[in-house]
Amino acid sequence: MATQTHTSSEDISVGLAQFIENCRWEDIPDVVRHEAKRSLLNYFAAALSACFDPTVERAAQVYARFSAAQQATVIGRGQRLDMLTAAALNTMMANVFDFDDTHIPTIIHPTAPVAPAVFALAQTRPLSGANLLLSFILGAEAECRIGQAVSPGHYSRGWHITSTCGVFGAAMATGKLLGLSTQQLVWALGSASAQASGLVETLGTMSKSVSMGNASRNGMLSAFLAQQDFDGPAQPLEGARGFLNVTADAPDCQSIVSELGTRWELLNNTYKPFPCGVVLNPVIEACLGLAKHPELLQQGLHALERIELHGHPLLRQRTDRPNVATGRESQVSAQHAVAVSLTRGKAGLAEFSDQAVADESLRALGRKVVFVEDASFAVEAATVKLHWAQGKSLVVAIDIARGARAKPLSDQELENKVRTLCEYGGSGCEPEALIQAVWAMDRATDVGQIMQLVAGKNK
Amino acid sequence: MATQTHTSSEDISVGLAQFIENCRWEDIPDVVRHEAKRSLLNYFAAALSACFDPTVERAAQVYARFSAAQQATVIGRGQRLDMLTAAALNTMMANVFDFDDTHIPTIIHPTAPVAPAVFALAQTRPLSGANLLLSFILGAEAECRIGQAVSPGHYSRGWHITSTCGVFGAAMATGKLLGLSTQQLVWALGSASAQASGLVETLGTMSKSVSMGNASRNGMLSAFLAQQDFDGPAQPLEGARGFLNVTADAPDCQSIVSELGTRWELLNNTYKPFPCGVVLNPVIEACLGLAKHPELLQQGLHALERIELHGHPLLRQRTDRPNVATGRESQVSAQHAVAVSLTRGKAGLAEFSDQAVADESLRALGRKVVFVEDASFAVEAATVKLHWAQGKSLVVAIDIARGARAKPLSDQELENKVRTLCEYGGSGCEPEALIQAVWAMDRATDVGQIMQLVAGKNK
Numbered sequence: 001m002a003t004q005t006h007t008s009s010e011d012i013s014v015g016l017a018q019f020i021e022n023c024r025w026e027d028i029p030d031v032v033r034h035e036a037k038r039s040l041l042n043y044f045a046a047a048l049s050a051c052f053d054p055t056v057e058r059a060a061q062v063y064a065r066f067s068a069a070q071q072a073t074v075i076g077r078g079q080r081l082d083m084l085t086a087a088a089l090n091t092m093m094a095n096v097f098d099f100d101d102t103h104i105p106t107i108i109h110p111t112a113p114v115a116p117a118v119f120a121l122a123q124t125r126p127l128s129g130a131n132l133l134l135s136f137i138l139g140a141e142a143e144c145r146i147g148q149a150v151s152p153g154h155y156s157r158g159w160h161i162t163s164t165c166g167v168f169g170a171a172m173a174t175g176k177l178l179g180l181s182t183q184q185l186v187w188a189l190g191s192a193s194a195q196a197s198g199l200v201e202t203l204g205t206m207s208k209s210v211s212m213g214n215a216s217r218n219g220m221l222s223a224f225l226a227q228q229d230f231d232g233p234a235q236p237l238e239g240a241r242g243f244l245n246v247t248a249d250a251p252d253c254q255s256i257v258s259e260l261g262t263r264w265e266l267l268n269n270t271y272k273p274f275p276c277g278v279v280l281n282p283v284i285e286a287c288l289g290l291a292k293h294p295e296l297l298q299q300g301l302h303a304l305e306r307i308e309l310h311g312h313p314l315l316r317q318r319t320d321r322p323n324v325a326t327g328r329e330s331q332v333s334a335q336h337a338v339a340v341s342l343t344r345g346k347a348g349l350a351e352f353s354d355q356a357v358a359d360e361s362l363r364a365l366g367r368k369v370v371f372v373e374d375a376s377f378a379v380e381a382a383t384v385k386l387h388w389a390q391g392k393s394l395v396v397a398i399d400i401a402r403g404a405r406a407k408p409l410s411d412q413e414l415e416n417k418v419r420t421l422c423e424y425g426g427s428g429c430e431p432e433a434l435i436q437a438v439w440a441m442d443r444a445t446d447v448g449q450i451m452q453l454v455a456g457k458n459k
Numbered sequence: 460m461a462t463q464t465h466t467s468s469e470d471i472s473v474g475l476a477q478f479i480e481n482c483r484w485e486d487i488p489d490v491v492r493h494e495a496k497r498s499l500l501n502y503f504a505a506a507l508s509a510c511f512d513p514t515v516e517r518a519a520q521v522y523a524r525f526s527a528a529q530q531a532t533v534i535g536r537g538q539r540l541d542m543l544t545a546a547a548l549n550t551m552m553a554n555v556f557d558f559d560d561t562h563i564p565t566i567i568h569p570t571a572p573v574a575p576a577v578f579a580l581a582q583t584r585p586l587s588g589a590n591l592l593l594s595f596i597l598g599a600e601a602e603c604r605i606g607q608a609v610s611p612g613h614y615s616r617g618w619h620i621t622s623t624c625g626v627f628g629a630a631m632a633t634g635k636l637l638g639l640s641t642q643q644l645v646w647a648l649g650s651a652s653a654q655a656s657g658l659v660e661t662l663g664t665m666s667k668s669v670s671m672g673n674a675s676r677n678g679m680l681s682a683f684l685a686q687q688d689f690d691g692p693a694q695p696l697e698g699a700r701g702f703l704n705v706t707a708d709a710p711d712c713q714s715i716v717s718e719l720g721t722r723w724e725l726l727n728n729t730y731k732p733f734p735c736g737v738v739l740n741p742v743i744e745a746c747l748g749l750a751k752h753p754e755l756l757q758q759g760l761h762a763l764e765r766i767e768l769h770g771h772p773l774l775r776q777r778t779d780r781p782n783v784a785t786g787r788e789s790q791v792s793a794q795h796a797v798a799v800s801l802t803r804g805k806a807g808l809a810e811f812s813d814q815a816v817a818d819e820s821l822r823a824l825g826r827k828v829v830f831v832e833d834a835s836f837a838v839e840a841a842t843v844k845l846h847w848a849q850g851k852s853l854v855v856a857i858d859i860a861r862g863a864r865a866k867p868l869s870d871q872e873l874e875n876k877v878r879t880l881c882e883y884g885g886s887g888c889e890p891e892a893l894i895q896a897v898w899a900m901d902r903a904t905d906v907g908q909i910m911q912l913v914a915g916k917n918k
Contacts, residue, residue: 058687062680066543068525084525158700163653190661194622194670197656200700202649207691210684211653214677221521225669228517232666241617241659 012238015257016145017185020138020172023261025130028137032264033442036133039140041414041438042101042271043111044075044454047094048429049349049421051076051456055206056093059213063089072120076427076456083120084220087170088213090116095162095212097349098331099275099421104268104405106147106161111269113166113215114139114173120220121177122448129444131177137266139173139219144265145256146237150248155200159247163198163211168243170219171226178227190232191222193243204328271414273403274347277332279315281401282382287341289396290386296342299388307338307369311382316371323363327353335366338384349424380404427456471697474716475604476644479597479631482720484589487596491723492901495592498599500873500897501560501730502570503534503913506553507888508808508880510535510915514665515552518672522548531579535886535915542579543679546629547672549575554621554671556808557790558734558880563727563864565606565620570728572625572674573598573632579679580636581907588903590636596725598632598678603724604715605696609707614659618706622657622670627702629678630685637686649691650681652702663787730873732862733806736791738774740860741841746800748855749845755801758847766797766828770841775830782822786812794825797843808883839863886915 050056051074060077063085072086073079075093080086094100094112103110118132118139147154147165155161171192175185195218198211226232236242237256244251274284290296309315321333330336330352339362340351350356377383383397400407409417415435422431434453441447509515510533519536522544531545532538534552539545553559553571562569577591577598606613606624614620630651634644654677657670685691695701696715703710733743749755768774780792789795789811798821799810809815836842842856859866868876874894881890893912900906 055689058689059684061687062683062689065683066527066541066680068527082525158705160653187666190664190666191669193658194619194661194666195656195673197654199652199695199702199705201692201695201698201702201705202653205649205691206684206689207646207649207653207695210650210681214654218673221525222669224521224524225518225665228520230514230517230521230665232664233660236658236660236666239660243658243660246617246658246660 012253012256013186013189013235014182015260016142016237017182017189019257019260020142020176020185021180021182023134023138025134027261028134029264032137032266033133035266035269036137037438037441038271038411038414039101039111039266039269040115040136041418041435043094043115044434044438045418045421046097046100047075047090048427048454049099049425050093050096051425051427053093053096055096055209056089058206059092059209060089072123073451073455075454076425076429078455078457083124084217087116087120087220088217091216092209092213096209097275099272099349102270102272102278103144103147103265104270106144106151107155108144108147108165109162110140110144110169110266112212113162113219114143114169116216117170117174117220118177119448119451121174123451126446127177127448129441129447132447133442135173135176138176139169140266141264142172143169144268146243148255149244149251149253153249154247158200160198160200160202160208160211163215164196164247166212166215167192167196167219167222170216171222174220174223175226178223180223180226184226184229186234186236187230187232188222188226190236191225191230192219193236195222196243196247268405270403270405271409271417273409273413275331275349275352276337276347277318278403279312279318279379280334280337281403282380282398283309283311283315283334283384284337284341284347285401286382286384286396286398287338288345288347290384290394291342291345293394295394296386299392301342301365303388304365304368304386305389306387308372308385308387309334309338309369309382310372310374310377310385312377312379313373313375314379315382316373320371322366324357327357330357335369336362338369339363339365348420380406429454429456471712471715472645472648472694473641474719475601475696476641476648478716478719479601479635479644480639480641482593482597484593486720487593488723491596491725492592494725494728495596496897496900497730497870497873498560498570498725498728499574499595500877500894502553502574503893503897504873504877504880505556505559506534506549507886507913508558508884509552509555510884510886512552512555514555514668515548517665518551518668519548531582532910532914534913535884535888537914537916542583543676546575546579546679547676550675551668551672555668556734558731558808561729561731561737562603562606562724563729565603565610566614567603567606567624568621569599569603569628569725571671572621572678573602573628575675576629576633576679577636578907578910580633582910585905586636586907588900588906591906592901594632594635597635598628599725600723601631602628603727605702607714608703608710608712612708613706617659619657619659619661619667619670622674623655623706625671625674626651626655626678626681629675630681633679633682634685637682639682639685643685643688645693645695646689646691647681647685649695650684650689651678652695654681655702655706727864729862729864730868730876732868732872734790734808734811735796735806736777737862738771738777738838739793739796740862741839741857742768742770742774742793742843743796743800743806744860745841745843745855745857746797747804747806749843749853750801750804752853754853755845758851760801760824762847763824763827763845764848765846767831767844767846768793768797768828768841769831769833769836769844771836771838772832772834773838774841775832779830781825783816786816789816793830794828795821797828798822798824807879839865888913888915
C-alpha cells in the first residue's frame with residue numbers, strides 16, 4: 001500500500017518522491033479516477049478552442065523551427081512536433097483563454113501543464129490508459145500540494161502559480177511514467193525547481209503563455225535528465241534556498257506530504273461554465289436567467305436605468321472594468337459580462353472576443369452596472385437586480401454558481417463543453433469519438449491513440 | 460548619439476530597450492571593446508575545459524534528442540545542434556566549474572549566458588565581428604544592470620543571479636542582432652521575465668546547469684518570439700508584479716537606466732586565476748608563493764603544526780569546509796585549497812578534481828588550517844602563516860590578489876588560461892588560432908567562423 005503519512009520536516013522532497021514512486025493504480029479511489037477523466041475532457045475542450053489563437057499561432061511558428069522530430073500531436077493543428085515542443089504548445093492552447101480547470105485552494109489550473117506531457121510521451125511508446133491516468137493524477141497532486149504550501153503569499157507576491165508549480169507536476173507525471181526511482185524523482189524535482197518561473201505581470205499578454213508552455217516542457221526535460229542520473233540538491237523543495245523558502249514567505253512545507261494517499265487534491269478541481277474569472281460565474285448565470293425573462297423582453301434593455309450587482313467585495317475588486325479594449329480583458333470585466341449575457345443570452349468564447357468588445361451598444365449597457373459590496377455573500381453567490389424607471393425591477397439571486405465546488409458541472413455539461421469549444425476552435429475534429437475515448441481510457445492499452453482524435457487537419 | 464539618461468521611474472523597460480535599439484558600435488569606447496574580447500577569451504577557455512564534464516555529457520545526451528538541426532557548434536564536442544540547444548550546452552560548459560568571469564558588484568558570471576547566444580546566431584547568417592561584439596556588450600550590460608537593481612537581496616534570498624538575470628542578457632543580445640525595435644525589445648524582456656529562474660539551492664549539483672543553459676536558450680527564444688510580435692507586458696521589469704518587485708525586496712530600478720552609454724558594467728568584469736571561489740584567490744596565491752620557499756622545502760610540510768589564514772570574515776564563512784567529498788566542493792574549501800597549493804605548487808582544475816580530493820595526505824594537511832578573522836582585511840587580501848614546532852614560521856601577505864578588479868589578469872595571462880584549459884578539456888582544439896581570432900574579431904566579416912576553431916572532434 002502506497003499510503004504514507006510523513007511527519008518529519010526533514011524529508012518533504014523525498015517523502016513526496018517516495019509516494020509517487022510507490023503509488024499504484026489500485027491505490028487510486030474511483031472518485032479520483034473519474035475526476036481525472038473529467039479534468040482531461042475539460043483540457044481537450046479548452047485546447048481545441050484555442051488551437052488557432054494568435055498566441056498559439058505565433059508561438060508555433062517559432063517553436064516549430066526548433067523541433068527535432070514529428071513525435072507528438074499538436075492539438076487541432078494537423079501538426080506533429082517533438083515531445084517537448086508539442087507539450088509546450090498544447091499547454092499554451094489549453095490555458096490561453098483561462099477556460100481550463102481551477103483547483104480552488106490555490107487557483108492553479110492543474111491540467112494544462114501536466115496532461116500534455118503524459119500524452120506526448122504516450123505517443124512515443126505503448127502506454128496503458130491506467131498508467132497515464134495514474135501519472136496524471138500524481139503529477140497534479142504534486143503540483144497542487146506544492147502550490148498549497150506556498151499559498152497565498154506566492155501568487156499575491158506576483159508568481160503565476162500555475163506556471164511555477166506546473167513544472168513540478170509535469171516532472172512528476174513524466175517521471176512516474178518513466179519508472180524513475182525515488183532518488184531520480186528527487187533529482188527531477190531539483191531540475192524542475194531550477195526552471196520554475198512565470199510572473200503575474202505577464203497576464204493578459206502573450207508572454208504568459210511562454211511560462212505555461214515551459215512548465216510542461218521543462219517538467220518533462222527534468223524527468224528525462226533525472227533518468228540519466230543528472231543529479232540535483234537533496235532538498236529541492238524544503239532546502240534553505242529551495243523553491244518553498246525562496247518563493248514563499250512562510251511556506252507550509254508539511255502540507256506537501258500530509259495525508260498522502262488519502263487526501264486527493266484533484267477532488268478540489270473545478271471547471272468553468274463561462275470563459276471568465278470565476279467570481280463572475282454567479283453574475284453571468286443570473287444574467288442568462290434574466291435574459292429569457294418575459295418582463296425583460298417586455299420592458300427592453302434600452303430602457304434599463306440601473307443594473308445592481310450584489311456580491312462579495314472580491315467581485316468588484318477583480319471585475320470592475322468598465323471600458324475594456326480586448327476580448328482577453330473582457331473575460332474579467334463585470335460590465336462586459338453583464339451586458340453581453342443580458343443582450344445575447346449566451347456567454348461563450350464568442351461573447352468574450354475582440355469582436356464582441358467592439359460592440360458599442362454593449363459598452364453603453366455596461367455603464368449601467370453598479371456594484372453593491374456585501375461581505376455576507378460567498379464568492380460563488382451573487383444577486384443581480386435590474387431597475388427600470390417607475391420602479392419596475394427584476395431580481396435573480398444565485399446562491400451557489402454552477403461550476404463551484406459545491407455545484408460542479410455534470411459529466412453531460414462537460415461533454416457539451418467539449419462539443420461547443422471543439423466547434424469554436426475550427427480544427428474540424430470530431431468530439432464524440434474523443435468524449436467516448438476519454439471516458440473509456442482506463443481500459444485503453446495504447447492510450448496515445450487518443451491524440452489522433454484531436455490531431456485536426458493541416459491548414 | 461545613443462547616450463541617454465533616464466530619470467523617470469516610469470520607463471525602465473522602455474528606457475533600456477531604447478538604448479539597446481539605438482546604440483551603435485561607434486558609441487562603444489575602446490576599453491569596453493577590449494574588455495569584451497577579454498571576456499570572450501575567458502569564456503572559450505572555460506567552455507573548452509569542461510566540454511566532456513559529466514554534467515555536460517549527460518545533458519548533451521538528453522538535449523540532442525530534442526535538437527532540430529545541425530546549425531550551431533557545441534564547443535569541443537565535434538557536434539552541431541540547433542541554435543537554442545547549442546547555446547544551452549555551451550553556457551553549461553562555460554560555467555560548470557565556476558571558472559568563468561565574475562562581475563564584481565553582482566557576482567554574476569556575465570558571459571556564459573550571453574556569448575553562446577550570439578555565436579550560435581552568427582553561425583546561421585553572416586555577421587560582422589563588430590556587430591557581434593556590440594550585441595554581446597549590450598546584452599551583458601542589460602544583464603548586469605538588472606542584477607544590480609535586485610542586489611544584494613536577490614541572491615541572498617536564494618536566486619541564482621547569473622541564471623535569473625542571464626536570460627535578459629541573452630534576450631537583449633539576440634534582439635540587438637535581430638534588429639528588433641524598442642517595442643519588440645520590451646516584449647522580449649517580457650518573455651524573458653516569464654522564464655527567469657534558477658535557485659542557489661542547486662549549486663554544487665548538476666541541476667544548476669539546467670537554469671544556466673535555459674538562461675541562454677530562453678533568452679534567444681524570447682527574442683525570436685518578439686520578432687514575430689509575440690507581445691508582453693508594458694513594464695516587465697518595473698511593473699508592480701514584474702521581475703524587479705517580485706524577486707527583490709527593495710529594487711533599485713533607476714540603476715538600470717542611469718548613465719546608459721557612459722557607465723559600462725563590463726569594466727567591472729574580472730577573470731579567475733584559479734577555479735575557486737574568489738575569496739580564496741589571495742590565500743592560494745600566498746600558498747603558491749610559500750610552496751617554492753626554501754625554508755618550507757627544508758622544514759617539510761609534514762612537520763607543520765599550524766596554518767593560519769588571516770582574512771576578512773567572509774573567507775571563513777564561505778570556505779571553512781574541512782572534509783570535502785568531491786572536486787566541486789573542494790573549489791570552495793580553504794582547507795583543500797591550502798593543502799593542494801602547498802603540496803603541489805599548482806592550483807588548476809586537476810587540483811580541484813574528485814581525484815585530488817581523494818588524496819588522504821591533503822586532508823591531513825588541511826586539518827592544520829586555522830582561520831583568524833579580521834574585518835580590517837579587504838576581501839581580496841589575506842595573510843598565510845605557517846608555524847612549525849620550536850617557533851619556526853613563514854609568512855606571506857597578499858594585499859590585492861591577482862584577478863581582483865584592481866589587479867586584473869593581463870591579456871597574456873588570459874591567453875595562457877586559454878592554452879591551459881583547452882589542453883585540460885581534451886577537445887584537441889588548437890588554442891593559438893582561437894586566441895588570434897578573438898583579438899582580431901572586430902575586423903571579422905563572418906564572425907561565426909570562429910566557432911570552427913572550437914568545434915573539436917566527435918568522440
